[in-house]
Amino acid sequence: MSMLAQRHRFTLDEWHQMIDAGLLRDQHVELLDGEIYEMTPIGPPHQSVVDRLTHLLVTTFGDRAIVRVQGPVPARPRSEPQPDIALLRRQADFYRKAHPEAPNVFLVVEVAETSLAYDHAKLRIYATGGIQEVWIVDLRGDRIEVYRDLRGESYGDVRISERGESLACLAFPEVLLAVDAVLG
């Protein structure tokens, strides 16, 4: 539609104020590049992997990191996605005053069941926002895509981890996680 250019792009401030005002409270939405998107409803296969990953990361990292599940992660300048999992630098107040900024986000994990195209499109948002590492758990492909090496709007290092292999994130290179443990 020729109106595209004039569609209002929300700033992060406007977004936070809208949420504070109680709007969108019951909606499953996220802010991407200044626009509000409906997140696809999550079916059991997707949710089970999120829960499995949560358990794995919490038990593996303990006090060394905070595991945020389907919570907001600001990706400046004007996005606030809600990735399935975000591994955050530990902070005593658990980010009570404000959501974590990119330097405090070790890793984002998106689980893709029907949403692979959407999760791929979100990579640009994460890269622009300065998120250093993203994993996409591709349920249909039965594998994990690993994105590192931030270069502006994209990641320069993309690799695939398959069943039988292990992987670690940049922030904790010594902590190996089995792909089988993630995929279940």
Next chain:
Amino acid sequence: MSMPAPRYRFTLDEWHRLANTDVFRKDRRLELLDGEIYDMAPIGSSHHGAVNFLTRFWSTQLGTRAIVSVQGPVIAPPRSEPQPDVALLRDRPDFYRQAHSQPEDVLLIIEVADSSLDYDHAKLRFYARAGMVEVWIVDVLDERVEVYRAPRGDRYDYVRAARRGESLACLAFPDVSLAVDDILG
């Protein structure tokens, strides 16, 4: 840039609630179209002059026969609330203080387009869907007034362009004629 997912659409209720907050800076001109928020184009002087003329013209010619609303919100269900440059509304003792107008109260919508012609053309579908009986688009650059009547679905069945040297009247007030030359200046 667009993502492969549906964008969220606000309801009219949510839009009204938003208007009561401080979320948007007060100097922002925004309107709701099909549940999405649009930045309205800044108003250039030829645009402003045309609006000023139309405001005086309709107010003096119609007196109490209608209310002349200038850049006010006009509810266009199901989920639009545009702010046309000029709207002629059915006369009401409270001047729409208690509640916004509904489509059946709207006798004429006038949009003045200098840089925003594409945008104003795109808005027509929301006016048509809401059943607004008549819309004029004053195309300042091409020096003509487009007249749209008989809304049906997303479109208007009757479309006519009036040029300099010609006159026109609206359906609601066929006795009140204005010259295109006067509108364009």
